[in-house]
Amino acid sequence: MAVAPARGFSLSAAAGGAPLLFRQLFDADTGTFTYLIAEVASAEGLLIDPVFEQHDRDLSLIQELGIQLVACLDTHAHADHVTGSWLMHDATGSVIGLAAVAGAENVTLPLRHGDQVAFGSRALEVRATPGHTDGCLTFVLDDHSLAFTGDALLVRGCGRCDFQQGNAHTLYRSITEQILSLPDSCLLYPSHDYSGRTLSSVSEERAFNARLGGEADERDFVGYMENLELPHPRRLAVALPANLRSGRPRGHTPPDPDGWAPIRRSYAGLPQLESHWVSEHRDSLTLLDVRSADEFNGPDGHIPGSLLIPLQDLEQRLGEIPTGQPLVVLCHSGSRSALATQELLKAGRSQVANLRGGLRAWQREGLPLEHPMPTPAQPTP
Missing domain, CATH: 3.60.15.10 (Ribonuclease Z/Hydroxyacylglutathione hydrolase-like)
Incomplete structure (x- = not known):
């Protein structure tokens, strides 16, 4: 590499x-x-x-x-x-x-x-x-x-x-x-x-x-x-x-809390996942989009099957997020979703990660997106 x-x-x-x-x-x-x-x-x-x-x-x-x-x-x-x-x-x-x-x-x-x-x-x-x-x-x-x-x-x-x-x-x-x-x-x-x-x-x-x-x-x-x-x-x-073993563990190794995915933590401690891995495992993940509704339905589009809960509504709507699958949080660039990921971790969700680079990284890799249907032009009277 x-x-x-x-x-x-x-x-x-x-x-x-x-x-x-x-x-x-x-x-x-x-x-x-x-x-x-x-x-x-x-x-x-x-x-x-x-x-x-x-x-x-x-x-x-x-x-x-x-x-x-x-x-x-x-x-x-x-x-x-x-x-x-x-x-x-x-x-x-x-x-x-x-x-x-x-x-x-x-x-x-x-x-x-x-x-x-x-x-x-x-x-x-x-x-x-x-x-x-x-x-x-x-x-x-x-x-x-x-x-x-x-x-x-x-x-x-x-x-x-x-x-x-x-x-x-x-x-x-x-x-x-x-x-x-x-x-x-x-x-x-x-x-x-x-x-x-x-x-x-x-x-x-x-x-x-x-x-x-x-x-x-x-x-x-x-x-x-x-x-x-x-x-x-x-x-x-x-x-x-x-x-005297150079720090090499001996005997039982504690389970890895990040073992559910190839988590790469930032220096700030934020768990993150790359777009290509998330795309390959979409069926076993819940994707949470924390942008606004206008952005979700706007020209940037959204990832098919993702759940929309805007960041400002997240605390009140935690009960709407499924608990049976690991959770990947996303936004436009990965910034707002980083904050949402921290909130979810504090709320007790263990298998949660931020989508590194957000929707922009997803777009750069050419991964599938859904876009709203264009509004038909109104005839001129």
Whole structure:
């Protein structure tokens, strides 16, 4: 399938680098940041630290932006959430990248210090930054304008060192030699934050990080880290074994609520179906047109057998919609029907989807429409 050019904004063109698309995503339950970075020209991209429960969101964004996902990269084997790398590999064919030293199953791109992960003409440099865990990695953009630091270095903090082969001396050297050695202007993007802080920079952390910034040396850092006395992560017993399988589910898989049709959810979470599939399955679907009566009977026509309930009447007429079949909602362009789809979902309809692109997409594909009979011309007296 041809991939459309990625749609976004230029993040970095320093040192002649090709423009990039960049998105920072967040999972509120675990305080985890996921990052999507792609070269605009080639539409090739990477996903960093995906979260299992946010797979549908991330996949929808990748599809909407027209990105060809090259790889999912994890900064380390997380103890607080399950990675979504295997799910994304299953959906897109992207490779799974994790530190080779972690020894995880299903990894197709074992990473070591000094490796380069290319996407289009750009690349991320792999830097080993152990100390939080043996397998912690920091990914540095080729022009050194930004770095993804995982849990090694957080905004005004750093990862803990009291389990999973953690070592405060090792972490101090990793941060100072591999991260704070980058240019002062290099932006730093952590894997976690719980206070709304989204990024920092090398100069900021070197000056203001309470654990190792300012005049603090290795002795100060180790003394700080060895006295944190933190509780273990609440999902440790589930997350770590799952991440050593790269997030691949084991045992029973919950039923797919969208299994009745090839639903493609938008980044906003809206369930959508393509016109050609709806046309092929019309006999087993109820088609609900939420345009006005004038539009339904106007020159654009309507899909044969569709039920007309204008959007403004939908709430009062819900009882007129058959319940024995899945429901596909449509309008002129897919905009008003998107709102109607949301209303129907809130009302408890589970098997409901928006017709992507509406009647305009249906027309473009040359699918059948009914048009009103022209009114006979009145004879001139």
